[in-house]
Amino acid sequence: MTAVRYEQRDGVARITLSDPDRGNALSPPTVAELARAVRRARADDVHVVVLAGEGRAFSVGGDVSAFAAAEDTEQMVDDLAEALHRVVSDLHRMDAVVVSVVQGTAAGAGVPLAAAADLVLAAVSARFTLAYTKIGFSPDGGSTLLTASLGLHRALRLALLNSVLTAEDLRAAGLVAQVYPDDELAAAVEDVVAGLRAGSREAQVAAKRLLRETATPAAEAALRRETLSIRARAGSPDGREGVAAFLAKRTPSFPSSLR
Incomplete structure (x- = not known):
């Protein structure tokens, strides 16, 4: 089963994360499929x-269960972060104008993935949360x-x-271009694309x-710093406790907070 669907017609490429039962979690295989779809869109030289x-x-963000199952969590997170950053x-x-469409939840890496687009369109039901520090990452x-897009203190x-x-919070902050009633989002996307x-x-x-x-002249350097930081956090006692607590659906007890 594919976790990413690619369709191209009339100069428009549609890349859809298609693993809804898992909240479109960003596992290594899913990110690899997403990377192939994005490269295909570039090769097809589409307009939108x-x-x-x-x-x-x-997307609910990174696949936390995969972090817990990895033999070398630091290396796994490093590889995943590098792949996602590419x-x-x-x-x-x-060159194509990228439009992201957010309904329901965008969490963890799902937030910056949506924000990587040039225009973010959202349903009124959409909710955005980074949530990294909840698992010690x-x-x-x-x-x-x-x-750059939200401002330092909002970020x-x-x-x-x-x-x-x-x-609506993120529309007011300038990240989301427009908010639509849930049942009007699909039609609004087609109007924007047209x-x-x-x-x-x-x-x-x-x-x-x-x-x-x-706006972001040093974006590549920033992405590399993120990779190095999340790798270190993933292998730390706090990171291991955060993942375990998340999967057990309990409140984490971070070792660094007990000192």
């Missing part, structure tokens, strides 16, 4: 990419780049307090490059 999740969530970087660099997936609130923000397709592709590419390079 629509990135969405099937079912109740856009996807984020490819989304940033591609530091943010990855491009979370540190949120300081710190997300990272340190694990706040759950509504789609408007983009009717515009000048060359002008859109130029605008993307100018704005992204100005």
Whole structure:
């Protein structure tokens, strides 16, 4: 069974995370499939990419059960973070206008993955939370780049307090382009895609490059720092306790907080 579906027609590529029973969790195989789909969209030279999740969530983030099962958690998390960061970087660099569509939950790495798009459209039911520190991890997936789009203190609130923000909260903060009633989201996405397709592709590419390079000129270095940090946290006593508590559905007791 594939965890990522790719469809391309009339200059529009649709990449859909299609593992709804697991909340479209970002396991190593899923991220590998996602990377192939993004590369395929670049090779197809499409005008617009629509990135969405099937079912109740856009993505619940990293597959915590896979972290717990790994023989070498640090290496597994390092490899996963690097793979996901290549996807984020490819989304940033591609000429196509990327539109992410968020319904239900975007958690953990699902938040920066959605934010890697040029336009984020959300259902009114959408909820966003980083939640990394709840399991003793530091943010990855491009979370540190949120300081450019959200502002430092909003990003710190997300990272340190694990706040759950509504789609309207993030529209007001400037990350979400527009919020729609749940039953109108699909039609709204088609309207946005049609408007983009009717515009000048060359002008859109130029605008993307100018704005992204100005807002995040050191994005690659930031993504590498995220990888090194989350690897260290994953192998730490706090990280191991956080994963165990998450899977057991209990409140973690972090060793570093007991000193």
